[in-house]
Amino acid sequence: MHTLLSQVLRDCDQNALWIADENSKTLLVSGIQFAGKLLSNRWDVVRAAEALGISARFNDFELASSGEKYSRIVYPVSKEKAAVHHVINSAVETLLDGGELLLLGEKSSGIKTYAQKAAARLGCVKQLQKHGNDYLSINRLYEANTGAALDDSNYTSLRQPxxxxxxxxxxxxxxxxxxxxxxxxxxxxxxxxxxxxxxxxxxxxxxxxxxxxxxxxxxxxxxxxxxxxxxxxxxxxxxxxxxxxxxxxxxxxxxxxxxxxxxxxxxxxxxxxxxxxxxxxxxxxxxxxxxxxxxxxxxxxxxxxxxxxxxxxxxxxxxxxxxxxxxxxxxxxxxxxxxxxxxx
CATH class of the missing domain: 3.40.50.150 (Vaccinia Virus protein VP39)
Structure with missing residues (x-):
């Protein structure tokens, strides 16, 4: 996964957003080249990014919190389905029209299913590339064709189980x-x-x-x-x-x-x-x-x-x-x- 993610990040410009989980820290510690901005729900990942001079935000996947729009969002999918659905839904709000949502994951991560759901949500044709044991899903936002929001279990809402x-x-x-x-x-x-x-x-x-x-x-x-x-x-x-x-x-x-x-x-x-x-x-x-x-x-x-x-x-x-x-x-x-x- 790190090899594919590194390649994708190196190809990003300043108008890209990398949504990083705890597994991304290895890349940051090794000095990954990335010109865009980072968002993570992990405090240590954000600190590691800032140490490299990368603009970074720490929050619970609140993509729209800065009010910025991006030409590309890069997201190695999380373990939790609700979080992935939330990010895919949020990408519709935070991507520029024609912008890309790139999902990465191994076969066991559910990436094939997420690729299909992301394409339907963003209004594009499913594109899924295989890179060794990893997969890359490329989804371009067409605002006029966006589909129904995915069920994210009301991800942002606090509740009392x-x-x-x-x-x-x-x-x-x-x-x-x-x-x-x-x-x-x-x-x-x-x-x-x-x-x-x-x-x-x-x-x-x-x-x-x-x-x-x-x-x-x-x-x-x-x-x-x-x-x-x-x-x-x-x-x-x-x-x-x-x-x-x-x-x-x-x-x-x-x-x-x-x-x-x-x-x-x-x-x-x-x-x-x-x-x-x-x-x-x-x-x-x-x-x-x-x-x-x-x-x-x-x-x-x-x-x-x-x-x-x-x-x-x-x-x-x-x-x-x-x-x-x-x-x-x-x-x-x-x-x-x-x-x-x-x-x-």
Whole structure:
């Protein structure tokens, strides 16, 4: 995919928009040539683009937010159908008449189906080229012929799925409409670490917060919730939107900010840290993500601070945390996940 994407990007002029996901970071780190602008829902991807001098925006695939029109939009299709449908629909609003939407993907990404849907939406004939194991779908916008909008599950709308017990979420987040099994296991261990003294403030960091489930659980379980100050951080734009909504709805004292594994949070600023680090294919290009979260957690915690981590049971946290934390204690193991208490 990277070879084909590199070729397409090099052929773009200044009036092109590249919609980049987490897998695009490798190209940016290697110094890709691209004259246009970038939009990503990943904070670290936007920072990597800016380091190369590329004009970049961080948001939840809000293509029309700048008011600009483009002659070409380049989009390696996302894993989530709702996001892909949303981008295809948005391309109709943000392309110049006659402009191109280029979709890229492997066969397993659903690219053949998306090529057909994009052609119908933009009012053009389907064009799908095979490049080795990858496919390129070329779709030219004909405003007079545009078809019906695709079902994007109301991608931009926040909602309260039944499974979340009143919390807000939306498509664009991994597991957006359910409670993660690992997070629920970590939450079951939270109570004994929360303050009981109504005169002592405790500063908590929720690292990789998602829509804010663990922050909400900390407030719900605390004897003195008014003494909690929670700093939540995530790399995903949809997570920032939904977590902020939940902080406001629950009147949680604290803040929500974008960052790469907590990179924007001050050192030695937290008494307690909670984390369910992401683990999926998109991060493998960056090496060991769990270890990076552990290192950042140790930096953020004050001396004597503690962290609760939940990870897949096959991840050797005890070994990875060696030399980073003074003490690593397994607390529980259930349904393929383990919770660890880490002491600085």
């Amino acid at each position: 039944d499974a979340l017990g009143g919390l807000w979420s939306k498509p664009g987040l991994f597991g957006w409409n359910k409670i993660d099994v690992g997070s629920a296991l970590l939450a079951s261990e939270l109570r004994e670490f929360l303050p009981t003294d109504k005169n002592t403030e405790v500063r908590i960091v929720d690292l990789g917060c998602g829509y804010g489930y663990l922050s909400a659980q900390a407030v719900a379980l605390a004897t003195a919730p008014e003494q909690l100050h929670i700093r939540a951080s995530d790399n995903n734009a949809a997570a920032i939107l939904t977590c902020r909504e939940n902080f406001q709805a629950l009147n949680i004292h604290g803040s929500v900010s974008a960052g790469d594994a907590g990179s924007e949070i001050e050192s030695s600023s937290a008494d307690f840290l909670i984390c369910n680090p992401p683990f999926h294919q998109g991060f493998q290009v960056e090496g060991d993500l769990t270890e990076r979260f552990l290192q950042q957690a140790a930096r953020i915690l004050r001396a004597g601070g503690q962290a609760l981590f939940v990870v897949n049971e096959f991840i050797p946290v005890s070994r990875k945390a060696e030399g980073i934390f003074q003490k690593v204690e397994p607390l529980s193991r259930e349904k393929g996940f383990c919770v660890y208490r880490l002491s600085k």
